[in-house]
Amino acid sequence: MKQQIDSLRRELKKNADPERAVQEKRYLKSPYKFFGTSLPLADRIAKEFRKTHDDASRDCILGLAQKLWASKYHDEKRLGLRLLQFYPEYLDLSVMPVLEGMLSQSPTWDLVDDISIHLVSEVLEKDKKAFSYLKKWSRSDNFWMRRASLISQILLFRQNKGDKKLFFEFAERMITEKEFFIRKAIGWGLREMSKTDPEGAFRFLIKVRDRASGLTLREGAKRLPEDKKARVGATRRVAPTRCRIWS
Numbered sequence: 635m636k637q638q639i640d641s642l643r644r645e646l647k648k649n650a651d652p653e654r655a656v657q658e659k660r661y662l663k664s665p666y667k668f669f670g671t672s673l674p675l676a677d678r679i680a681k682e683f684r685k686t687h688d689d690a691s692r693d694c695i696l697g698l699a700q701k702l703w704a705s706k707y708h709d710e711k712r713l714g715l716r717l718l719q720f721y722p723e724y725l726d727l728s729v730m731p732v733l734e735g736m737l738s739q740s741p742t743w744d745l746v747d748d749i750s751i752h753l754v755s756e757v758l759e760k761d762k763k764a765f766s767y768l769k770k771w772s773r774s775d776n777f778w779m780r781r782a783s784l785i786s787q788i789l790l791f792r793q794n795k796g797d798k799k800l801f802f803e804f805a806e807r808m809i810t811e812k813e814f815f816i817r818k819a820i821g822w823g824l825r826e827m828s829k830t831d832p833e834g835a836f837r838f839l840i841k842v843r844d845r846a847s848g849l850t851l852r853e854g855a856k857r858l859p860e861d862k863k864a865r866v867g868a869t870r871r872v873a874p875t876r877c878r879i880w881s
Contacts, residue, residue: 642702642710643710651670676713679716684720699714699717727757751789754782768787777811780804794831818849821853840865843867852868
């Protein structure tokens with residue numbers, strides 16, 4: 635295990651970019667350290683690891699992912715998540731407590747989104763019992779957990795799958811929240827849903843339009859026809875040129 639961790643860490647350090655590290659830490663407002671590596675690099679390392687360790691055991695992969703997650707470096711945490719993504723056969727109901735723990739420790743949107751959209755989603759598609767976790771997260775005091783409950787079905791919605799009724803229940807309960815990442819998540823979920831079920835997304839937007847934020851309405855209606863955007867109240871008003879103030 636230590637040899638594998640050291641090897642993965644060397645690959646990250648070899649590609650470190652100090653300037654990028656400063657910028658990424660500032661952008662993500664992360665409390666962790668950064669090497670300044672890119673997401674495509676993490677994907678490449680994880681993909682190569684899968685290719686050369688195709689027979690790695692479940693315990694090995696989960697152990698590596700958790701060791702990397704425990705790092706003080708954001709890049710290593712992200713790589714741990716990517717390793718899990720490249721071993722989808724190990725993502726089942728039994729791994730949900732691990733993913734829940736990671737989510738509860740995530741202070742930035744990129745980690746929350748990676749876990750929710752690419753890992754939790756895989757489990758949801760395999761086992762409906764995993765939806766019980768989303769119900770619990772939707773009532774958490776931690777707004778990142780609430781966000782996870784909303785976005786974990788995004789890939790399923792793109793395929794016209796998932797539990798839309800449950801999403802609507804969560805979204806309506808959170809519709810008046812002021813937190814940007816919640817408002818955005820509701821709109822994002824509706825936007826992805828509208829690609830395969832535009833009527834379902836539209837009906838919900840009409841239902842909540844008097845309570846929803848402009849961000850939620852615009853994001854949720856983005857893929858809808860212009861006439862439906864107008865009915866939702868999601869059309870943008872652009873000020874005349876003469877009224878714009880240029881700094």
